[in-house]
Structures are given as C-alpha cells and as structure tokens.
Amino acid sequence: MPNCPKCGNKEAIPTRSYNVIVEPAKGERGMTERRVGMYTCGKCGTKFPTVISKQRYLIVAEEQLKSIQDELESVKKGSEDLNTKVQGMVQQQREMESSMVRTAKENDVKRLQAKLAELEEFVRYLRKEKGELEQKASRLR
Numbered sequence: 001m002p003n004c005p006k007c008g009n010k011e012a013i014p015t016r017s018y019n020v021i022v023e024p025a026k027g028e029r030g031m032t033e034r035r036v037g038m039y040t041c042g043k044c045g046t047k048f049p050t051v052i053s054k055q056r057y058l059i060v061a062e063e064q065l066k067s068i069q070d071e072l073e074s075v076k077k078g079s080e081d082l083n084t085k086v087q088g089m090v091q092q093q094r095e096m097e098s099s100m101v102r103t104a105k106e107n108d109v110k111r112l113q114a115k116l117a118e119l120e121e122f123v124r125y126l127r128k129e130k131g132e133l134e135q136k137a138s139r140l141r
C-alpha cells in the first residue's frame with residue numbers, strides 16, 4: 001500500500017493502472033515491463049504514481065530458446081531414466097539382501113549337518129572304543 005508523498009496517507013486502490021515497457025539501460029540486457037498504478041490521495045487529493053510490479057524480459061533468438069527448451073526436456077528425460085534406474089537398483093539390493101539371508105541360513109544348515117556328521121562319527125568311535133574296552137575287561141575277569 002503506497003503512501004501519499006505529501007501527507008503520508010495510505011492508499012489501497014489505484015484510480016487507474018497501466019503497463020510501461022522500459023528499454024534496457026546501458027550494460028543491461030532485456031526489457032522491463034512495469035505495472036504502474038496512479039493513485040489519488042483521499043485526504044489531500046495529490047495524484048501520484050507507484051510501480052506495482054515488474055517483469056523482466058530477455059530477448060532470446062527463437063532457435064536459441066528452442067534449443068534451451070530441447071536441452072531442458074532431455075535433461076528431464078535423463079533424470080527420469082536415472083530415477084527409474086535407481087529404483088531398479090534399490091529393488092535389486094533388496095533381493096540380494098534377502099537372498100544373502102537365505103544363503104546364510106543354508107550355510108548354517110550345512111554347518112550344522114557337518115557338525116552332526118562329525119558327532120555321529122565320534123559316537124561311532126566311542127561305541128567301538130567301549131566295545132573294545134568291554135572285551136578287554138571280559139578277558140581280565
């Protein structure tokens with residue numbers, strides 16, 4: 001809300017508004033479009049303009065703009081492809097993790113089976129020893 005430059009009264013609504021195109025200053029590029037509002041102070045009647053908004057325009061050759069848009073499109077496409085690849089990799093990682101868990105379990109089972117075979121072997125050995133000892137003992141009686 002602009003203030004009246006004379007009495008400081010705040011004015012909310014411009015009596016009229018218009019657009020002005022401003023040529024670039026030296027060393028500047030592009031044009032600036034300004035929306036200017038004309039206000040009339042409700043207290044003292046002073047008329048004063050205020051810039052409501054600004055929009056800058058750069059002048060770009062049509063082919064250049066087209067090539068920028070094409071490039072942007074291909075960057076967007078590339079980023080979508082990348083996202084899809086990343087999602088695929090995450091999925092693969094999950095599958096690998098679960099297969100690793102499975103393999104670990106299988107290895108546990110194999111290790112336990114080997115241990116069981118070892119124990120069975122040892123039991124057989126002990127039985128044999130026992131038998132031999134019993135024979136010796138019977139001979140000694």
Ligand SMILES: [Zn+2]
Pocket residue numbers: 004005006007008009041042043044045046
């Ligand atoms: Zn005023």
